[in-house]
Structures are given as structure tokens and as C-alpha cells.
Amino acid sequence: MSVRTAELLMALLMGAFSIYLMSKSTELEIGWIEDEGPGGGAWPFWLSTIMLISCIGIIVNWVRKHGPIANSQKTYIESHVLLDVGAVTIALIVTVALFSYIGVYGALPLFLIFYLRFMGKHSWKFTVGLAVLIPVIIFFFFEITLKIILPKGISEPLFLPLYKMFF
């Protein structure tokens, strides 16, 4: 896909999103309410309208072939870049999804092993070392010092004795 095609797709997508936001804003009064001033929907409604107009402007420039992006025939994302960027993005999505199931302390080591070993080609010794060390630091910093309890999923019971020790 060329940058030029991507430009049009993005503008259409954002235009559609603007229309959705406009319709969503009308759930509240968008006009003037006597003695109260503008209704709660007015501010987002008119802003989304400006968003829509901007998207139309971008599309008009696209048709007129105005500006470097609208003229660029370069590939939007090179295939070998897509491979790396895609792998990282999918790894992030899987990690966040796992937060709710096997918990942060199950998901983070997996993410670290994936990144260090398979993206970075570091030695197993180094990989496993960091995969253990970083979650431990995170536990002590966030849970013990800041008292921010991170999602545990099914690993919750394993942490009960630890909490007893520190709180």
C-alpha cells in the first residue's frame, strides 16, 4: 500500500469517527438551554464537526494532489518493517490480554523472554536473568512502595503470603 492510499484511508476512517462522535454528542442537548447556557453536547458536537471538516479538507488536498504525503508513491510500511513492528505490536496485545488471566507477573516474563531472546538474540542466561529481575523490581516498587495492586488473574492466591509479609 502506498503512502498516498494510506492517506485517503486514514482521512476516511477519521471522518467516519468524527461523524460517530457528532451523533454521540447529540445524546445531550447541543443547543442553548434557557438560563443554563449551552447544553452539554454542544462543545463536543461542534468540535467533532470541525474534525469532520478537517477530514474533508485532507481529502480535497488528496484529490488535488497537494503536499508531499498526497503525492508519495512510497510504500506505507515496508514489509520487513511490518514484520518487526507487527511482532512487537502483537506481543504487546498478547501481554495485556494475559494480564487479566495469568497476571502481570506471568505475562511480563513471557514478554521479556520473547523480546530479549527472539527479537534481540541475547543469550538465554541474560534473558532469564532480566525476565526474573524486572518483575521483582516492579513488585517492590509498585505494590510495596506505591501500594498500587497490579492485576494478578489466576496467580492471585500465590501472592497472599507475600502480602501478609509486607502489609
Added chain:
Amino acid sequence: MTEILGLLANGFLVVFEPQNLMLIIVGCGLGLFIGAMPGLGSVNGVAILLPLTFLVPPTGAIIFLAAIYYGAMYGGAISSIMLGIPGASTAVATTFDGRPLAKNGLADKALTAAAVASFVGGSISVVLFTFFAPPLAHVALVFGAPEEFALMMLAFATFVGLGNDDIFKTIFSICIGLVLSAVGFDIISGEPRLVLWDITGFLHGVNFLVLAIGIYGIGEMIWTVEEHTLGGGKSMLSEANVTVKRTMANLRELVSTWKTMLMGSFLGYFVGILPAAGATPGSLMSYGIAKQMSKEPEKFGHGSVEGVVAPEAANNAASTGSMLPMLTLGIPGSPTTAILLGGMVIWGLEPGPRLFVDHSKFVWGLIASLYAANLFSLIINIAFIPAFIKILKTPFTILAPIIFILCLIGGYAPTQDMHDVWLMLAFGVVGYLMRKLDYPLAPAVLAIVLGPLAEPALRQSLIISDGSFSIFFTRTYAGPIMIIALILLFLPLLKMGYDKLRNKKAA
């Protein structure tokens, strides 16, 4: 005058509390590190690390973040010189002459010049700041809702008029940030508003940190993964020969560049005050002017020390300059200060001119910490030049997963809701895709911070005037501010018309 000095002295008492002093030193060190890493700059550091500051009281938190901001400005030069890759966009101009110097085996000279120029820029601007801020805040005390709204319009208009990005994309970015800030509840009627796709997670609104970490953490890192892949994963690190004797000689040589340093400092400071401009254009302008001023302009681009000094003095001065409107008017001068402002709201401090009256200790503590951060950054920088060069050898594949993890946890920490982590991931990916199409994203971050302040200002103004927009033009302060905003907004159109007219004449 004496009153200001007294307040400043009180500020120093806050700074010299052991905890705050520690925070400044750690912040400067971290900032230097973040700034030195290619691709990461002050805005990334402040966005990613803000959730960690919930540990300390607000004064300590902002002092820590301001120290990171400062350190990163120093650090940006390190990778510009050693790798030829700007450590942050603010250090782009430093590569022009810093890189050639390093290639000629004079990396230590360039690094020392950058550090000293940063110090001079920082010092001059922080003194200007100290004496400009209180009177400005005093004037702003009489500001009401119409003036506040006019100021915000001015901030957005500068992005459109001076931002140099596509106008439609800039306006889109501003509006989407403002709309996202409206998600949750209507502040006046209390009704749920814009609960997108009826997902209940949107009921507590879109936290500005979710957008900021999404764009400046996740999005920026994905962007860096791409650059890393395109670059084949290799970088060219220059050798630096650092000895005490050479450093002393370098310092003596720098005295002759004092004019360039002064010019860069003043220019950077005043450019930094403008909301859209900030440190990057400030340093580029300073480079350009230094070249015109120089006795040896032909050396620029081939390793001129003045070419390193000018942008470095300017970008540090600009970072202080951008704090002026943030503290006095509640309008951030750069994306980094926008995030600092958002942090202040989280800590329960109302931004705006009242801050100087109601939270004097906080404000003056911050100002005094700028003096201290400036000095510590210089010392840490010069003392640890060899260490920072070593850090640049850290493979990207070790740093990247650690930063990604900090982002994920940082996105969860403020609200402790998984919904926000997903949202942050989505912002990161969409932000990356939009950035590839030259959508400017800084205006969106600024807008999501200002949105909750702009909407009530507008609605209250309209209630006062019974629905007439003339209120923004008839008041002493609001009128001129709004007119300047409108001129800036239509500046690109005027320029386009002028260019067309000229082309016609030429034809």
C-alpha cells in the same frame, strides 16, 4: 525586587530538603540518560515516568519531573554528537556541527561545548524567568473566564499559524484531543457524555496520561523499532578522548563563543514562551542566526564549535521559557509542559495565576529547583561523559522491552483499570500510523490537558454574555488576545493568498 529574592530564597529552602535534593540529582541523571538515548526526549521521559511520582508529595514530584526535563535537554546533545542521531528532536541542530567535530576526533570538545552552552542557556533563562513570572502572574490575576478561553485559543492558534504542519491535520489533532477530554461526564449537568460504544470504561473519561503515554511511550517506541529495523540495527559510535587536561583546554577555548551563547539563550527563551514553537524551532533559528553572525560562517556544517553552542544554549533556554506560560497562565508552552500541567491537576493544584498566591511554596520551590537542576546537570554531564558514551552502546533490544513494560504499568497505575491499558495501546498504534502520515500529535496532547479547562471557560463566558461571542472581543485583555489568535489562525491562508498573488505577478 527584594520580595522576589525573598521568595526565591524560600524556594531554595524547599530545594535543599534532603529528599528534594535527591530527587533533583536522580532526575537530572535519569533525564541525561533518557535524552542521550536516540529517539527519546524530555517529553517521553516525563510522560513515562509521571506515574512513578505518585510516591512523593506534589512539590517533590514536579521538581523531579522538571529535573528530568532539564537533564534531557543536556542529554540530547550526547547522541547527536556521538552517533549523529539526534537524542531528541530538540537536538537536531546539534548534529550539524557536533557530528563533524566527533568525526575529526574532537568529540570531547563538542560535548564540553554542548554542556557549557546548555548551562549558560539554562542560567540566563531561569533568571529571566524569575523576574518575568511574578509580574505576569499578577496581571493574570484579574483574568476571568473569557480571558482564559482567549488564551487557550491563542495556544491552539499558534500551532496552526506557526506549526509548519498541514493545517487540516493540525486542526484535526487539536479537536480530537479536546473531544477526548470531553468523554465521561458533562461537568455542568453531571450527565454521562460520549460513552463511546457504550463501553463503561469511558465513564471515567480519557485520562490525559493514557493518551500521552500511548503517543510518547508506545507510539514513539514502535516508531523507534521501525527506525532500528531500517537502520539494520547498527549504529556508528564515535570515539571520544576525554582527559581532565583536554577538558580544561576545551573550557578555556569556549570563552570566545560568549556572544553566540548569549544570543542563543535570549532567542531560545523568547521562542520557548510561544506555545507551538518550543525548543526545536528555537534551536534551529539560533543555529541560523549564529551562522550569519559568525566571522567564519564557512566553517558551519564542517565542525564549528559555535554551531554546537548556538542550538544547545537555545534549546535549554527554551525549555525554561516554555514553563513561563504554564505556571503563570496555566497554558503550557510545549508538549512536555502540557504533561507537567496535567500532573499538577492530578496532584490537586489548580493551574493558573492563582498558583503564585495559593501555592507559593510549590511555585518557588520549582523555580529554585531549576537553578539547582541546571547546575547538577552540568556537573553530572561533564563528570560522566565517558559513562554516558558507554550507555549509548546498550543494545536497543534491551532498552525497548523495559520501556514498553514501564508504559504498560504506567498506563494502569493512575486509574487501575485494564480498560485504560487497552486504550493506551490503541492510541499508541493509531498514533504511530498517523505520525507516518505527518499528523502532528503534540497538539492533541496539549488539547486533552487544556480541554477540561477550556470548556467551562467557554460555557461560563457565554452564560455571562447571554450567548453572545462578542464578549471575547470587547474586554480589555480578552479582546487583543483573541484578535492575535484569529490572525495566527488565518496566517496560513493569508500566506497562501500572498504567494498566489506574487506568482501571478511574476508570470
